[in-house]
Amino acid sequence: MWRRLLLVALAVLAGAAPSSAAVAAADQWVGEGLLPFPSDRFTVADRSSPTGRRVHFPAGSLPANVAGTHIDPAEWNRQDGFSPGTPILVHVPGLDPVTSGIAPVTDIGRSLRPDAPIVLLNTRTGQRTPYWAELDAHAADDPARQLLIIRPAVALSEATRYLVVLRGLRDRTGAWIPAPDRAVSQRQGHHLYLTWDFTVASRAGLTGRVLRMRDAAFAALGRAAPAFTIGQVTDYTAEQDARIARQVRGTVTVPSYLTGAGGPGSRLNYPPGGELPAASGTTYAAEFVCNIPRGVTAQKPAHLSLYGHGLLGAPTEINAGNVKQMAYDHGFLFCATSWIGLSAADIPFVAGVWSDLSGFPSVPDRLQQSFLNFLFLGRAMVANGGFDAHPAFQDGQGRSLLDRRGGLHYDGNSQGGINGGALTAIAQDWTRAVLGVPGMNYSTMLQRSTAFAPFQQLMDRSYPDRTDQQVIFGLLQMLWDRGEANGYAQHLTSRPLPGTPVHQVLMHVAFGDHQVSPAAAQVQARTIGARLHRPALAPGWSDEVVPFWGIGAIRSYPYRGSALVVWNSGEAYAPPPTNLAPSDPRYGPDPHEFPRAQPGAQSQKAAFLLTGRVIDVCGGPCP
Structure with a gap:
């Protein structure tokens, strides 16, 4: 050779x-x-x-x-x-x-x-x-x-x-x-x-497992809504919550493709000698939380959107002020479930994985089950006889508060932006998604993230050799591709996966982000063909010779297509130009949550999700 x-x-x-x-x-x-x-x-x-x-x-x-x-x-x-x-x-x-x-x-x-x-x-x-x-x-x-x-x-x-x-x-x-x-x-x-x-x-090697799970599960479901249970309904007075009128908690029943009870450490269930997973014969009860905003009525029903939470988080992230504000201002009902594999309940297992990485395959395996959980939750939101048929999602006269005719959407932040790219690439019930502070490729992002610092310490104890560590990141990415956008991005917008519609994506990136590397977001934008809002930054902010190299500009508004919009808090600076996190105070405060909190960003997201049009809310660099 x-x-x-x-x-x-x-x-x-x-x-x-x-x-x-x-x-x-x-x-x-x-x-x-x-x-x-x-x-x-x-x-x-x-x-x-x-x-x-x-x-x-x-x-x-x-x-x-x-x-x-x-x-x-x-x-x-x-x-x-x-x-x-x-x-x-x-x-x-x-x-x-x-x-x-x-x-x-x-x-x-x-x-x-x-x-x-x-x-x-x-x-x-x-x-x-x-x-x-x-x-x-x-x-x-x-x-x-x-x-x-x-x-x-x-x-x-x-x-x-x-x-x-x-x-x-x-x-x-x-x-x-x-x-x-x-x-x-x-x-x-x-x-x-x-x-x-x-x-x-190959495409099959990267996406074939979850596509087999999706297609088999939905073939068995047909046009029906999946089974679900409502566990708790809480009606808030205006004094208790000025933006949310009702919160609904429950579980949706999803075919399980995991071994055992499907908890942390479980793996995809493969038949003997099989290359693709098979249903285990049991079900997974995926917990969900939904918030119905004030102002929603049977005459003015809520727009429907799934929400993806951040790193090692939980569905209750929809209770964050910025998510509540968007729900209230723009009439969205957000429903969320867990990214099992990388949720709050997984923290002990994920921490333990760094002592023996032979256990790591459970993480992408359970993430693929989480994709199916999200898809089933979404189907319960829009299917006839689903959530709209339950009193928890109706007014006092038994009338639905959900706008099923307006379709389903997706909005996620941080890990919800990273995993949301993969989820959207396989989604059949929605065609537009907002990926907040996103990126792809954990092998690039981990050491560039301040959030990885405690796991780096665990890795240093168990795998201290620096050469081994970089090889390990490459090895982990081979499996992580099954559970994050890096393995799906080439089919996220154009060239959709089999049985999947074309999607549009709006990416909101925080300049100088301390947790999700903007460099990884640029790789994703180039891969999916997103166009850039320009001027993306005011002069003097970027440290790149050609800022946002290889990403074409949006030429006019409103724009129909996938887009990248950079939000600059004005307090953070360009991150280190190597595989280090911007943990030093000289890089300024972390702007990671800045885009989702901006009224203009929320207006842009709502317009995109509801119309497919990207509107200019900045008139120059954002904000």
Whole structure:
């Protein structure tokens, strides 16, 4: 394989596009450990898979914790390729990114220059993919363990082989860094350092499990509303709550695709030898909370929207002041359920996972069940004989307070924006969603988030090696793709998944966000084809050479399509340009909750959800 990859790499250096034959499968080459990562040397041929490959990590090959227990590769070996947002990892001793001219997150356009020292090539089309690259800032004090992390600036195409070429790398003195392999060293006229390839997972490998669950569950349900129970109805006086008239709590009955009782630690239920999950024969009682705002009547019924809560939160987040205000001002009934897998009830399990990551697959498995729970809650809201037929959602004369004819919508913030992208991509009952302070790709977001700090401490105790940590983030992303937007984004707007309508998405991003990296939101916007409200920022705020590179502008309003609107609190500053969280006071107060609290943002969200039109509520940078 080295000879073939070398020929392809030299073709890249010469400006020629390689043929598919040039990167055809060949014998594995011997590398050291798991680097570079990802690589097709960790796959085997499999004619039954859509990619023709199957991931194969041998037992004992994945990182071990301090107790010497290696991560069990069984669930990873179900994959037919690597993540479309995978971090690409390699160790280059002595590398200096600045003298090498490597594109940082603040200058992504540089990655496509003819002389760029890193080339990320789609071997199917021969086109180069934009990226940014950074040295692991968490290992700055240990260069021997400091990896170069290459991050795609747009999702990589599914079921496609990519070629990575490193060339012309320099140390801090400006001297060329010699290639680690003798065969490559003989080509130093091209200053070629290293080249390898990897295969991205297929659409079926990323989304097939939850689509099987959705299609089977709704085929059994038909046009009926799912069964539900009402547990508590609370009517508030105006003195008790000036914005919410009634709160309804209960459970909706959902087919369970999880083992056992479906609690933390449970897994998807696979039949013997099966590649796709099957219903376990039991049901899951998904708890929900709904708020009916004041001003709603049978003549002026409430608009219907699901709401997605934040990290390790709960459905009661709809009691937050900003959510209540939007419900009251714009006549929305919000109903919420839990992102099981990453909800408040999961905190003890999630904390424990960091001591032995063999338990991590439960997180994306339960997240996929949560998607089905949300879909069933939504169907109960809009189906004939659903919520509208229950006295809890009627007035004193038995008349419905719900506007079922207006359809269903989705609004979520933070984790609700991240997971909401995946949920919307599979949704059949709504076509418009607002993703508040969103992003995708946890392997990019975790260390850039102040919210990850306590989990980083747990990781440092159990997996202290900095090289292992970056490999672990790449491994986790392979499974996390099943439960967050990164695995679904290529079908979120255009090219919808089978049996799914086209969707429109409005993204509200907080400039300088401390919890969800705006860089990850930009990757999502490029991937889904969202257009940007411009001017996004007033002059002097952005640290990017070309602000919001690769994201087209909205040319006129009202705009029909998916959009990205940046909200600047005026108090936060651009985050660190590497994999560090903006935890230092110099970055200002966290603006994470700023967009959802702005009246203009709420008006823009309501107009978009109800009409499909993005309106300009700022007349310039927002706010």
